[in-house]
Amino acid sequence: MWQAALLVMAIILSVGRARPQLKPLSSEMVDYINQVNTTWKAGQNFRHVDHSYVKKLCGTFLNGPRLPTMVRYSGDVKLPENFDSRVQWPQCPTLKEIRDQGSCGSCWAFGAAEAISDRVCIHSNAKVSVEISSEDLLSCCHLCGMGCNGGYPSAAWSFWAHEGLVSGGLYESHMGKSSYSVSSDVAEIQAEIYQNGPVEGAFTVYADFPLYKTGVYKHVSGEALGGHAIKILGWGVEDSIPYWLCANSWNTDWGDNGFFKILRGEDHCGIEAGIVAGIPA
Secondary structure: OHHHHHHHHHHHHHHHHHOOOOOOOOHHHHHHHHHOOOOEEEOOOOOOOOHHHHHHHOOEOOOOOOOOEEOOOHHHOOOOOOEEHHHHOOOOHHHHOOOEOOOOOOHHHHHHHHHHHHHHHHHOOOOOOOOEOHHHHHHHOOOOEOHHHOEOHHHHHHHHHHOOEEEOOOOOEEOEEEEEEEOOOHHHHHHHHHHHOOEEEEEEEEOOHHHEEEEEEOOOOOOEEEEEEEEEEEEEEEOOEEEEEEEOOEOOOOOEOOEEEEEOOOOHHHOOOOOEEEEEO
């Protein structure tokens, strides 16, 4: 009996050693990630702040109200192995832009405004190119959540479809014809992006994610910090690892010039569970 107890204790200790408790944003965590056999490289993106600051940026309430699910029968669409909306629609400049949400937990609004801006351009054949205002969502969508203290991506898209959103320039409103959830099926998400442009996704951010620099992100170390919304604009395969191509809203000095890749096909950190989108009017 005591031998079995010792064996269990040895297993617990070995697991503890395999994944040490490291201080978030620390050089020790960076070194640990870069030393283990993982799919991405870490580095310092946030200096002179602690992880409570990054926690504040994760302002998406996960598992919130869902919009009706749109099924597009992706089996009818021949999907490429690699797809990048920036290449597919080069005449739409917002696809290449990275925004900065500042110290506000408004990622839910930024992810929506970014993808909506792209879709307005794509669906107008580049005749209309605007930067939809995330500030309009923050200020005017009272059912979206709590502004800088968090919100729901689905509510942001619903607000666009029912009320419209202004651009960052002249206060002309741009309406959505419809807003909807996208199935968590990988091919359905791909078909949605391939046919209509970027979507908004959300996932659980762990303490290692803020250190992302290059490669395909997979959670390695650290506790959950909160929910975070981003724009998904494509997919591909890197070193045999399938990924989603995403745009963050932490400025261009974060990650890979503001962009990142995350494991595709395993609903990693919930990345495939809360996809929302819509069609411009």
